[in-house]
Each structure stands twice: as C-alpha cells, then as structure tokens.
Amino acid sequence: MGLLSKNNVGGDEDLAKDFHFPTSKKALLIFTRNPELGKVKTRLATSVGDESALKIYKFLLQHTAEITANVQADKFVYYSEGIHKEDSWDNNTYSKKLQEGDDLGIRMYNAFTEVFSLGYDQIIVIGSDMYDLNTEDLDNAFTALKDNDYVIGPAEDGGYYLLGMKQPNQAIFSKKEWGKNSVLQATLDDLKNESLKTLEERNDVDYFSDIKDIKVFQEFLPDYLDTEF
Numbered sequence: 001m002g003l004l005s006k007n008n009v010g011g012d013e014d015l016a017k018d019f020h021f022p023t024s025k026k027a028l029l030i031f032t033r034n035p036e037l038g039k040v041k042t043r044l045a046t047s048v049g050d051e052s053a054l055k056i057y058k059f060l061l062q063h064t065a066e067i068t069a070n071v072q073a074d075k076f077v078y079y080s081e082g083i084h085k086e087d088s089w090d091n092n093t094y095s096k097k098l099q100e101g102d103d104l105g106i107r108m109y110n111a112f113t114e115v116f117s118l119g120y121d122q123i124i125v126i127g128s129d130m131y132d133l134n135t136e137d138l139d140n141a142f143t144a145l146k147d148n149d150y151v152i153g154p155a156e157d158g159g160y161y162l163l164g165m166k167q168p169n170q171a172i173f174s175k176k177e178w179g180k181n182s183v184l185q186a187t188l189d190d191l192k193n194e195s196l197k198t199l200e201e202r203n204d205v206d207y208f209s210d211i212k213d214i215k216v217f218q219e220f221l222p223d224y225l226d227t228e229f
Helices: 042-048 050-068 104-116 135-146 183-190 215-220
Strands: 002-004 017-019 026-032 074-079 094-098 122-126 150-154 160-165 196-198
Touching: 026 050, 026 104, 042 050, 050 135, 050 215, 074 104, 104 122, 122 135, 135 150, 135 160, 150 183, 160 183
Parallel strands: 026 074, 026 122, 074 094, 150 196
Antiparallel strands: 002 017, 122 160, 150 160
C-alpha cells in the first residue's frame, strides 16, 4: 500500500510517496517535533535558553534513534511539521510520516489507525525525549504486549512515555488535557476493564530539574548553569 505524505522538506519525492511493505507484525511509532529554535523543549528553555534547549533536544533525538534502531519491529517516525530526508533517522531503517490532527490525541490515534491498516498486530508509540529508556525496555514492552491487550509506561510527571495496543481505541486518545499531569490517570481509567501491563515509571526531559544532575547534559548548558562533576 502506498501512503502519500503531505509535507516533505528538501524536495525529495521519494519520501513524499512512501510505499511500505511490513517486515514484521510489530510496529514502533516515534513521535517527534522538528528541531527548530524556540519551538522545542519550551519549558526547559525557560531555564536554559532556546539555544541550549535545542541542543539538548537534538541530543535526545540522536539517543532515541540509537536505542530504537535495533528494536525487533518495523519503525515509523512521525514528524510534527515536515519530513526530513537527511537527519538522525536513517531512511533505510525508519519509514517517515507526518502527524495529522489538531491535538496530540488525534495525531496519535490517526497514526495508530494508519499503521494498523498496513497489517500490524502490535503497535507501540513513544516520544523522542526519553533519555531514561533503552532498547531492552522497548523489546520488553513488545513482549508484554504479547500477553496483554495494552501496555503503558508511566512518566513521573503524570503522563506516559510509552503506549502500546493490539487494535485502535479512540477513547483513550479523547477528552485528555495533553501536557497536564492528569493524562496518565485518565488513560488508566479508560483501560480499567482491559488487559493491561504497566511498566516501570520513568522520567522524561521537560524541565531543568530533570537534567541538572545528569552528567551527559552538562556540555549543553549555558555557563551560568553548568554543574561541576
């Protein structure tokens, strides 16, 4: 089945027309924002500035690419604004798509629906700002999904860093205050009568407090925030 993406950065027609043939029954969706100054990690930027926030986000994109490259599933990157040909996501490893919808819930539901229509049985979605995540975690999530209809990874801030399912479910993407600390509980309420595996709680990167004690981030901080290790 050929899927036509509406927006393509760099003028490459091959990415606009992406003919995808599944090689697995499992799919990993990676939701990402296009890395543009002043448009990523805005809450973090209030402490570290726009330039440092962008550097940190690019580092997190690269980290996400590294930990997902060898996951035993077909992989799709869903861009927020436009599809890039040359970036952290290797064109031979990742199918590239564009997010569609007015809010995060609609965009995720549309992505799940689109990829399920290609014949996949298990689909997991993650973001691209989780330093506290590795390849084994993702493989374990797919293993958990074998015996459960849903899998969820709670984030410390009251959201979730991972969500997986075996068929589309519009309800869990509706009536949520995205970006608020109520999202996880509201989603768990929707799934209270379902077969659900809850993974370990993890922390994503939204605020300076999330990274201030992690050595790898120090090189990206402005001098006035740099911490000696």
